[in-house]
Amino acid sequence: MKKNVLIIGAGGVAQVVAHKCAQNNDVLGDINIASRTKAKCDAIVASVHEKNALKQEGVLAGHALDAMDIEATKALIRSTNSEIVINVGTAFLNMSVMRACLDTGTAYIDTAIHEEPGKICETPPWYGNYEWKRADEAAEKGVTVILGAGFDPGVVNAYAALAKNDYFDKVTDVDIVDINAGSHGKYFATNFDPEINFREFTGVVYSWQNGEWQTNKMFEIGKTYDLPVVGPSKAYLCGHDEVHSLAKNMDGADVRFWMGFGDHYINVFTVLKSIGLLSEQPVKLANGDEVVPLKVVKACLPDPASLAPEYTGKTCIGDFVKGTKDGKEREVFIYNVADHKDAYNEVGSQGISYTAGVPPVAAAMLVATGEWDVKRMANVEELDPRPFLNILNHNGLPTRIKDADGDRALDFS
Amino acid sequence: MKKNVLIIGAGGVAQVVAHKCAQNNDVLGDINIASRTKAKCDAIVASVHEKNALKQEGVLAGHALDAMDIEATKALIRSTNSEIVINVGTAFLNMSVMRACLDTGTAYIDTAIHEEPGKICETPPWYGNYEWKRADEAAEKGVTVILGAGFDPGVVNAYAALAKNDYFDKVTDVDIVDINAGSHGKYFATNFDPEINFREFTGVVYSWQNGEWQTNKMFEIGKTYDLPVVGPSKAYLCGHDEVHSLAKNMDGADVRFWMGFGDHYINVFTVLKSIGLLSEQPVKLANGDEVVPLKVVKACLPDPASLAPEYTGKTCIGDFVKGTKDGKEREVFIYNVADHKDAYNEVGSQGISYTAGVPPVAAAMLVATGEWDVKRMANVEELDPRPFLNILNHNGLPTRIKDADGDRALDFS
Known part of the structure; x- marks a missing residue:
């Protein structure tokens, strides 16, 4: 029943994925990590050994791979006998890695929607532009493809499914x-x-309301949410992956995504965007060279993985769901609170990487056990949320609910 | 007595220089404009003809030149029989262009201190790092070299000399x-x-106070000046070229430079600087390319010359001078007010280019007439300010004074 895993990527999220695969290598099998820079894979391997994270003896190895090279990816899948690919490399890679999986009959799991360089914020639903075009092929070939199995998208989609079901x-x-x-x-x-x-x-902010796509500008609509643990927090209506699948899968409910931003973030973002420094389109320098400003901004900013040692405080991510039950209106908030320092102590990454990296491992475990090995393409809300949330309860991302009956942990065992 | 002029550079300031040379080509002779991009020179030539700016018939021509190439610059000086070079190209060129002038015995005039790529804010006095090292050679060869003959540095140095003399x-x-x-x-x-x-x-902010260099941070010291025409204006202690020569030439007086900045400018500057986007040191992109962030910011921002058509409002630049006269303390403000729209209507440039571009032409005219043809290197305050300010009075940059006796125009004719 154990299945070998190939992890694509070697950033902060990949580090979490590797640690969690190691902690669960009685369910998963060999663990291979592939990235353009092998040294980054090796650093993750060393970090896993340092924490003695392997639950039982097993393969854990790093590989150099340009995952845009589909044939090279297929060769590595074959040479490592990988049966599940967890793709947590840059989102520009998704369709190349998925192609390698479809060609080799390997289960594919990712955590973010495909991005195409030079294009931003395409026609909704975003999944329709790339991923869903491969749905028929996945079904015909009987290949399990699980889209967006991070936290958001991912766990929040499972929360929506749980709300709808229960x-x-x-x-x-x-x-x-x-x-x-x-x-x-x-x-x-x-x-x-x-x-x-x-x-x-x-780009433009898409939300699904009244049965159609609504558009707004970034930071146009703000709202203060009073949340458990983290308290009152200002959040803004944003575009986000999960809106684009939940719009289809929640029987017509309105779907909106809100992200918290401080005034300082908004100010910096506004300055950079207004000047054109966040553009994905190249500009011509005085010497004639062409450079994409956003790539220069990226080079100037801290590596997200480097934030981990000093990161303190908590995240709160969840779904406010409204509707009717037994003829009465009700509202629930299904959520998780994670702690940056706890994440660092456990796996050497900050909390944002942690919340993104644990869920795809839970998904991989369910593919290994067969519960989510659906032999077709699925977004997370189309799968049974309970076993997924159960694994997360035991792997550092417990689910809680707050409603008229109070604030309490949810048990799925 | 007429002397032929070679203008290095084809930006907004060069455009002003060309127009003013043309308006005064009874005193100056042939006008040649050289820049890496000949089309920019040709556009300036066309603009001069469009305004019928040539006072009398004469040569006005554009040339392609990489002014970092000293031998090419010398060849162009010789082929155009130029006797005065007005260097208003990028400040990285200064020492190369000065070398070409010293080698060919051609008078040299610039408007800003030499800059070396990769170095910022070197040891004060800044002129001592590059320009003044050529002072002995200029004197030995009898070549006139006038440093910093724009508005600031330049006219403000003449104001200081005028205050000291009169x-x-x-x-x-x-x-x-x-x-x-x-x-x-x-x-x-x-x-x-x-x-x-x-x-x-x-870089660090240098000022000359109490007989020594003082250092501060940018935006550390702010002060509101209530100025003629433009009213109360917040200004900040800054480093600037003229402080580095006036510190030597004002008999030990304190010398400070203050520049006005709005809160929006400061915010944008602070964001860009804090992120590292104003760095002159290259950063490595994800693909391994090295790029200087500041050059990318430059590429994203509007071309300063492009601002001219829509620019409205005025500039006020001057010297508050304090000291004693006949045993009594006194204070004067010697200044100029310029108008962006007037500048555009006259020469097709905005006011900042105008204030920087007119003075070096006045200096060139004084070299042509012999009054400033000093056969050595000089900063502006070492030269007689009256004929210089007299030419400026008749070329769009009139000098005024405000003191205990009121606010009035100064006449130097």
Whole structure:
């Protein structure tokens, strides 16, 4: 039943994935890590050994790979006998890595939607532009492809499914709220790859409301949410991956995504964007060279992985779900609180990487056990949320609920 | 007596220089303009013809030249029979162009201190690092070299000399204040080459006080000056070229430079600087390419010359001079007010380019007439200010004075 895993990427999230695969290598099998820079893979391998994270003796190895090279990826999948690929490399790689999996019959799991260089914020639903075009092929070939199995997208999609299955007859509103109340102590930094992070916020903001796509500008609509543990937090309506699948899978409910931003972040973002420094389109320098400004901003900002040692504070991410049950209106908040320092102590990464990296390992474990080995393409809300949330309860990301009956942990065992 | 002029550079300031040379080509002779991009020279030539700016028939031509190539510059000086070089190209060129002039016995005039790529804010006095090292050679060869003959440095140095000669027995304080109260209507733009502009403010702030160099941080010391025409204006102690020569030439008086900045400018500057985007040191991109962030910021910002058509409002630049006369303390403010729209209407450039571009032409005219043809290296305050300010009075930059006796124009004819 154990299945060998190939991890694509060697950033902060990949580090978490590797540690969690190691901690669960009685369910998963060999662990191979591949990135353009093998030294980064080797550093992760060393970190896993340093924490004695391998639950039982097993393979753990790093490999140099340009994952844009589909044939090279297929060769590595074959040479390592990998049966599940967890793709946590840059989102520009998704369709190349998925192609390698479809060609080799390997299960594929990612945590973020595909991005194409030079394009930002394409026609909604975003999944329709790339991933879903491969759905028929995945079904025909019987290859399991699980899209967006990080925290958001990922766990928040499972929360929405849980609400729909267990708490409502009809869901009318899903408001996903992501608050990072942590502090990294730097003047400015992004918690993910700056290139991907900023691309999320430079385009139009899509939300699904009243049965159609609504558009707003970034930071146009703000709202203060009073959340467990982290307290009152200002959040803004943003575009985000999960809105683009939940819009289809929540029986017509409104779906919005809200992310917390401090005034300082907004100011820096506004300055950079207004000047054109967040553009993915190249500019011509005085000497004639062409450079993409966003790539220069990325080079100037701290490496997100480097934030981990000094990161303190907590994140709170969850779904406010409204609807009706037994003829009565109700509202629940299903959520998780994670701690940056705890994450660092356990796996050497900060909390944002932790919340993104643990869930795809839980998904891989469910593919290994067969519960999520669905032999087709699926977004997380299309799968049974309970076994997934159960694994997360035992792997550092416990689910809680707050509603009219109070604030309590949820048990799925 | 007429002397042929070679203008190095084809930006906004060069455009002003060309127009003013043309308007005074009864005193100056042939006008040649050289820049890496000949099309920019040709556009300036066309602009001069469009305004019918040539006072009398004469040569006006553009040339392609990489002025870092000393031999090419010497060849162009010789082939055009140029006797005066007005260098208003990038400040990185100064020492190369000066070398070409010293080798060919050609008078040299510039408007800003030499800059070396990769170095910012070197040991004071800045002129001692490059220009003054050539002073002996200029004197031995009998070549006239006039340093910093723009507005600031330049006219403000002449104001200081005028104060010292005519208004004081002893000067104790020279506070140069530069306020641009104009509006260009863009989110953010610099009035000069952004690369040079930001380099002025990213290093330590040097001022000359109590007979020694004082250091402060940028925006550490602010002060509101209530100025003629533009009104109360917040200015900050900055490093600037003229402090580095006036410190030597004002008999020990304190010399400070203050520049006006709005809160928006300071915010944008602070964000860019804090992130490292104003650095002149290259950063390595993810693909391994090395790029200087400041050059990318420059590429994203509006071309300063492009601001001219929409620029409105006025500048006020002058010297608050304190000291004693006939045993009594006194204070004078010697200044000029210029108008962006007037500048555009006359020469097609904005006011900042205008104030920088007219004075070196006045200096060239004085070299042509012999009054400033001193056959050695000099900063402006070492030369007689009256004929210089007289020419400026008749060329769009009139000098005024405000003191206990009121606010009035000064006549030097």
